[in-house]
Amino acid sequence: MDPEISVQEQNPLELDLNEITRKLLFLDQWRGVLRYYRLGSSHTTPQNHDDSHIPAEETGDRPRMFWSQGRGQLPPSSVCSIPRLSVNSSKLHGFPISPAMATMLQKSIFGNMNQVLGGDWRKAHFKFHDPFSDLAFALQVEKGGAQSIQMAVQGSIIKYLLFTREGKDCSLHSLCNLSQREQEQALAAVLAGILWAAGAAQKAIVCWLSSIKDIHSTGTLDYSSDNFIERLQLFEFSEKEATEKFVYDHLQCFKGEGSHGVILFLYSLVLSRTFERLQKDLDTTTTHLLQSQAGSVLCRQAVLNLILTGRASPNVFSGSEEGTSEETLHGVLARSDVGYLQWSKDTSAGDRLSQAGSMLKTPAFPIWLCNINRNYSILFCTNRQLLSDWKMERVFDLYFYSGQPSQRKPVRLTIDTHSHHWEREHHEDKHGSGRRSSSLEMAIRTKWREATINWNGSIPFC
Template sequence: MDTEISVQEQSPLGLDLNEITREILLLDRWRGIFRYYRLRSNSTDSQNRDGSHVSAEETGDGPGMLRPKGQEQVPSHSFCPVPKLSTVSSKLNGLPISPAVATMLQRSLFGNTVHTLGSDWRKAHFKFHRPFSDLAFALQVEKGGAQSVQMAVQGSIIKHLLFSREEKHRSLHSLCNLSQREQEQALAATLAGILWTAGAAQKAIVCFVTRDIPSTSILDCSRDNFIERLQLFEFSEREAAEKFIYDHLQCFQGEGSHGVILFLYSLVLSRTFERLQKDLDISTTHLLQSRAGSILCRQAVTNMILTGRASPNVFNGYEKGRSGETLHGVLARSDVGYLQWGKDTSEGDRLSQVGSMLKTPTFPIWLCNLSGNYSILFCTNRQLLSDWKMERVFDLHFYSGQPSQKKLMHLTIDTHSHHWEGERREDKHGSGRRFSPVEMAIRTKWKEATVNWNGASPFF
């Protein structure tokens, strides 16, 4: 009895040992049911694209890798093609993830041990546009649940390139004049910085996948849900984490790396389950949500990237819910801000007013949530938010993250024009002009501001 109590006290997510035991026994039953399908795939070796052979264990189809009901072995053409997972050697001296931590990681993400991330997540990685191009600073992003993570990281990349490097007088030209090495250095510094902040400036944990598969398995995982194969590398200095990430950057940015998933796992483990429990509230008990066939990030994930805390709401401080419960908002001014407009499909109908902690960040960079589509607004003038005179007429640059965008959009914002003059100017194309969600998001920060797209078509 004493042992059971102590285990529960050590589990920050409040996991019940008896419940875990019951799930393990249930998985044993599934093991027998699907033994036939596993034996067929395990009896032959797989073949790499280069013609070399890999064993079934290396592909993740070895003993102990179970398939949930409805996910029996079917011909490969039934799946969306996903590049083979990049792995690292276990000789790097990482700490293999324990079954208990693997279970808590799964539960903190999904609230259960059944769900897995789909092909859009598995394909997502951190890949820049071509060096020395108009979008050399920008990540290539596709639609899907991982988009919010990639674009939130994008905001921090811009912060690093414009305001965090030793070189002074950073400009728009400097963002486009990046070599591949500078891109990689910026990505490593950004990822390490986000993880370090999430770890309360005390530690950062980086997750990679080992080629070795554990001899025992307690999670009901397909070969693409590789939590059990993680190796954890813990760093007590930010610089050491940055160097380690840079040395193994291919595990985040290479095709087939599953880089965004690895970063998400690293982020959660750096934050620790204990801090997560304190960050979250009754409105959000886990970080991911299934909606319309996709796995989407909840606001807590976005806030964890922007602020280091997994605050589930966007208002300042704390508020009382309808039932009198305490809801947790943002507690400190963020480096990269956040604006939103429209209905967020990841949060259902709930759309709270963004507080000043996110609207007025330390640096003039904003992640914009436009009805669940994410983009970036930023200004190259660091003084924009520290000198009110700068906010009369100023320039913003807009990156949508969409493949169709080939260069930045240049917007001019006028916050002091009379609103009736702005209405006449903006209605010159005809009455009933539909305002762009970007403009509406800007006006949540600068009320009644006029937006000049400088000849470009407004983004919808």
């Protein structure tokens, strides 16, 4: 065995994680190459070691190796050799995930090798309400851990439909007047855009499931408890437009019944971010992305921040803070496009680190993912200038989508930020029964402290 890849006789716990990963990947890359030539195509034979001059269309889906003095070496910016696909490519072939990469993915998601995602996650996919309806812009969601991902994606869908697609006005009518094709275009653009941002605008990786019969034997390494991760096929893109076209052409992998669409998007998100960047994003408070709680598997904040900002920051405050043990805690470093508001009746008002910072509360677009008592919803305004002109913030409308099956259309809330406290109390009590503030209203006041909220005839339900 090459001395460069032999593990020294020392306590494995003392080995650097990156060094262990590098050695596993190195070994696994050789296994993949040997397996390729043992099982591979009839038109390919190993000749000169250096194949970097061969055009991609001639190498097909063969893994690209970098050779030095007769010895294969992984490119430093990659954890696995995945085919780079052109937007004009007529033959798209994914590369099966390697055992080492699957192990790292499993540990990044769960922190261990035993956890699996249950039925609520496996059923979750990205499905719109009916076209040309009051909720044509909205995804259908159900309770469960995947809801937070769906609603985070929902915020970006609204951003795209209202503010970034061409030729449409910024109005509620434009959100409701959507055809199925427009829904699919929006979903593809948003999913691809989120993956591209996670890849630092350098690359994106999209994965889907192969059939069980396509899984090749990879030795005795057991890296999944549910025969799911080892079925992943990976596709890497170096252009955002190519990513979007590929996602649109294969959108059924994310929106179809039984597609495991949310899980595949989560895996694509992590792989696009890369394990190296992910490790730098996280801190001692968060070492993996999902957590078990009360019988459910829930997303940690790092997943939501990765969708919102492109970085898996584990906390909601802005910048960095010092923790109780003098360790550095990582917060949000840049203003996000879609914001985030958080309120829970169980959270102490004095818990400064649990409160969303200005980077999330004041996004580039007037759209907010809301975490209210651990249920996720969306607030948005159709006025692009709301957060850039202080005069617009005196009295304005916000629309609220809860994701609850009983909601048939977005609720219009009128926000008055300059009313006096006695006017607010009088207004909020006029619904009777001594009603004070709903949880949604409390979340809104984390952004506009003295705001009066008028539900415009709707009965407060959140």
